[in-house]
Amino acid sequence: MSLDTIQEARRQVEICNACRYCEGYCAVFPAITRQKAFADADITQLANLCHNCRGCYYACQYTEPHEFALNLPAVLAEVRADSWQDHAWPRGFAGLFQKSGAAIAVALALAVAAILYLAQALRPEEGLGFYAVLSHGAMVAIFAPAFLFPLAAIALSLRGYWRAVGGAPLRAAHLIAALGDAAKLRNLSGGQGQGCNFEQEDRFSDARRRLHQAVLYGFLLCFAATSAGTVMHYALGWEAPYGLFTPPKLLGVPGGMLLAAGALGLAWLKTRADRALGAARLWGGEMAFVLMLALVALTGLALYAATGTVLVPALTALHLGFVLGFFLMTPYSKMVHGFYRLAALARDAQGK
Ligand code: HEM
Ligand code: SF4
Ligand code: SF4
Structure with a gap:
């Protein structure tokens, strides 16, 4: 953790604690007012509680050119990313995949190459659909x-x-309180439900919260589709490929569409938002993470659409490679935010 960053965050949080104008905006300000002094760990918890809605920045009378130079969303974003890196195991990877879009792209390419190699080395003797490329056992x-x-x-x-x-x-x-807050993304709703200030500056918009919900619920549907396929394979002896009116497809196709649309939407919003109100040095790694989610979904949908064509082997390698890379990078990329934010919301519920 950079001491300068945490020191700067403490300075700003102490000013907010004296001012308290933003009390109703999100969970961060009530948490600030419960304390008089802020240890490093308190600042880390506040950082993980902040949803980067940016409402407090646009409301603040102490932003630059005022000498207090408040920019709470940015400094908390820096502390947040540092905290993920400090707690990551093993530690070194987190720094790499959080900040470097190129590192994410190389890791994805290596994962696709690994799947292609394994498909050659373990070529199945029989199998339908993508199981003709890689057997169920190998997967x-x-x-x-x-x-x-x-x-x-x-x-x-x-x-x-x-x-x-x-x-x-x-x-x-x-x-339960933390899951409820996460399911609604309450802290991105601007306190009164008017939306956040992410991409529209001092105007309000609910686009980020809605697109995030598309990503979150799309992801959960895709996960449920895979789980349904596993149960059907092992418990019912019903093997893939599955038709459209089966649980894996009924969950997976809408899930993939929501995930792809949500992730592309979030990437678009990211190009419109002011980088200086987030962790600007991590922008490339964050953008690569959002695009990786879109690619995971789009290659899955393309694989389904290509059923029975000559494109199946190539699309299987591409999709499985992206899924593999995504899984392996989860603890070290922006994906880890969901876990930390849930933990921060649960810790906050304990303090109320
Ligand atoms: C567990 C509950 C989750 C919570 C509370 C949560 C919260 C948030 C918040 C507050 C943001 C905006 C601030 C930021 O960029 O850090 C965000 C961004 C994002 N989240 Fe989540 N998230 C959760 C789970 C997920 C899951 C499961 C996914 C995808 C599978 C996901 C994908 C994204 C994406 C793509 C962004 C945009 C990143 C960017 O603009 O750089 N989130 N999340
Ligand atoms: S962000 Fe600015 S207006 Fe809001 S509480 Fe802090 S100092 Fe006050
Ligand atoms: S950016 Fe939004 S979520 Fe973060 S402290 Fe400010 S008002 Fe709260």
């Missing part, structure tokens, strides 16, 4: 560890975060 052997290892790494990171911010044993009520 499980590749994706089970690629899914479980990142989850274990994230669990270790979150344990470190939780201890650092003084979290008490988690009760169901705190988790």
Whole structure:
């Protein structure tokens, strides 16, 4: 954690605690007013609670050229990213994939190459659809560890975060409160539900919250589609490829569409927003992460659309490569924000 950054955030938070004008905007200000002094861990928790809606920046009478030079959304974004890097396990990767879009692109290309190589080396003798490219057994052997290892790494990171911010044993009520806030993205709604100031500057817009919900629920639908396919394969002996009116497709096709549309929309908003009100040095890594989500969804949809054509082997390698790269980078890319934000919301619920 950069001491200068945390010191600067503390300076700004102390000014806000004296001013308190933005009290109703989000969960950050009530959390500030519950304290008089702010240890480094308190600042880290506030940073993970901030949703970067930017409302406080446009309301503030102390932004530049005032000598106080307040820019709370930006300094909290810097602290937030530093905290993910500090708690990441192993630590070095987080710095790389958070800030570098090129590193994400190289990792995705390597993942596609790895799938192509494995498809050659483990060529199945029989199989339908994408199982003709990579057998079910080979897919499980590749994706089970690629899914479980990142989850274990994230669990270790979150344990470190939780201890650092003084979290008490988690009760169901705190988790339910956090999930409710995350499901509605309450802190991106501008306090009175008027929307945030992300891309429209001092005008309000609900676009970011709605597009994020498309991404979040699209992602959950895709996850549910894969889980349904797993249950059908193992419990019912019903093997892929599945038709349109089966659970994997009924969940996966709308899920993929929502995820792709939401991610492309968020990427577009990102080009319109002022970089100086976020962690500007991480813009490339964040943009690559959003586009990676869109590519995961679009290649999945394309693979389905290409069923029965000569494009299936190439699209299978592309889609599985993107999914593999996405999973493996989850603990070290912007994707980790969902886990930390949930933890911060649960910790906040404990303090109320
Ligand atoms: C667990 C609940 C989650 C919460 C509370 C949450 C919260 C947020 C917030 C507050 C932002 C805007 C501020 C920022 O850029 O950091 C954001 C951005 C974003 N989130 Fe989430 N998120 C969650 C889960 C997810 C999931 C599961 C996905 C995708 C699978 C996702 C994808 C995105 C994307 C693409 C952005 C835009 C990033 C950017 O503009 O740089 N989020 N999220
Ligand atoms: S952001 Fe500015 S207006 Fe809002 S509480 Fe802080 S100092 Fe006051
Ligand atoms: S940017 Fe939005 S969420 Fe963050 S502290 Fe300011 S008002 Fe709260």
